[in-house]
Amino acid sequence: MTTPFLEVKNLNVSFPTEDGEVMASQDISFNVALGETLAIVGESGSGKSVSNLAVMGLHNRARTNISGEAWLNLASGPVDVISAPEETVRRLRGKSMAMIFQDPMSALHPYYSIGDQLSEAWRLYNEGSKSDGIKRAAQMLDLVGIPDAARRVQEYPHQFSGGMRQRVMIAMALINNPSLLIADEPTTALDVTVQSQILQLLRDMQKEFNMAVILITHDLGVVAEVADRVNVMYAGKIVEKAGIDSIYYNSLHPYTMGLLSSIPRVDQLGGHRLKTIPGQPPSLIGLPAGCSFRSRCEFASNVTGNLCATSAPLLEIKAPEHASRCHLSVEQLNEFNPSDVRGTHK
Ligand SMILES: Nc1ncnc2c1ncn2[C@@H]1O[C@H](COP(=O)(O)OP(=O)(O)OP(=O)(O)O)[C@@H](O)[C@H]1O
Ligand code: SF4
Ligand SMILES: [Mg+2]
Secondary structure, rough: OOOEEEEEEEEEEEEEEEOEEEEEEEEEEEEEEEOEEEEEEEOOOOOOOHHHHHHHHOOHHOOOEEEEEEEEEEEEEEEEOOOOOHHHHHHHHEEOOEEHHHHHHOOOOOOHHHHHHHHHHHHOOOOHHHHHHHHHHHHHHHHHOOOHHHHHOOOOOHHHHHHHHHHHHHHHHHHHOOOOOEOOOOOOOHHHHHHHHHHHHHHHHHHHHOOEEEEEOOOHHHHOOOOOEEEHHHHHHOEEEEEEEHHHHHOOOOHHHHHHOOOOHHHOOOOOOOOOOOOOOOOOOOOOOOOHHHHOOOOHOOOHHHHHHHHHOOEEEEEEEEOOOOOOHHHHHHHHOOOOOOOOOO
């Protein structure tokens, strides 16, 4: 087996607040190898961004409690970005690892040309004049599919459409050839056609640069075409992790089954109401004992001894390369997994 580029081990992130400690990410462990895409899926507030911002070293360390490890296996040797000095992590950011966000406008400066901004990002890590940087910027814009790149490099962010701005952000993230790219909801603000173009671009860029990619999304429907593996998060924890096919065809967690039931299906367009999961996730302050999903789980009553209310399930391997955090057995989960969900989404 190839060594993963990123190895996250037992990562916990919490925020002390006046109301109590917000347990935003708990016991997060996962790996991503070069050339692989891991999707992280879950509802709003499930801890997707918080855990990945910790990997990027982007939390304010004075106001955030972070424990655990996140190893980058660099050519020069492994570095744990959680315990490494902030200056080391700052140097790795933009060079060995990069992140793109949902809203490119917030990451681009309105008063500088796209070429200047890309050129500056390149010159942080490369010897070269400003005009070398602008040349490199134009190459990158061309690579991410922006037509007439040599001219558009002189333009400003407001002169680009939403989809084109997201392409610029991808160019900016990739300009120093990082080994890890974290894309946090990169397509949410875009219309459906542009969304699929950007996902396709991310896939092409991954091949071109042989990167490890983490794609964060709340939409399990968009990951089928791009991801190799999926981590499903709920209330700060990974509740299921498996290869993309196992998740789609043989989910082993009631929450994932609910997410799958709420994906629009081509054969059900036109009048069929989609199932949504009733209820809300629990507050992350003072989480109650037991399974965090239980107030919304249709199957909790099938577990004997009120276990779902009294004991938090562990993330256990239930099938080859397939882990789930649920007290139900594989046989029970297979029985409950609705047949109209299984095998219909890819
Ligand atoms: N600085 C902070 N202080 C206190 N709580 C925070 C802070 N940052 C995030 N949180 C809380 O941590 C939880 C997880 O947030 P996170 O941003 O990771 O969610 P997410 O899964 O990325 O959701 P979304 O899909 O909306 O982006 C949320 O309840 C959020 O309110
Ligand atoms: S542990 Fe219980 S409440 Fe939690 S997902 Fe499984 S059956 Fe549902
Ligand atoms: Mg987020």
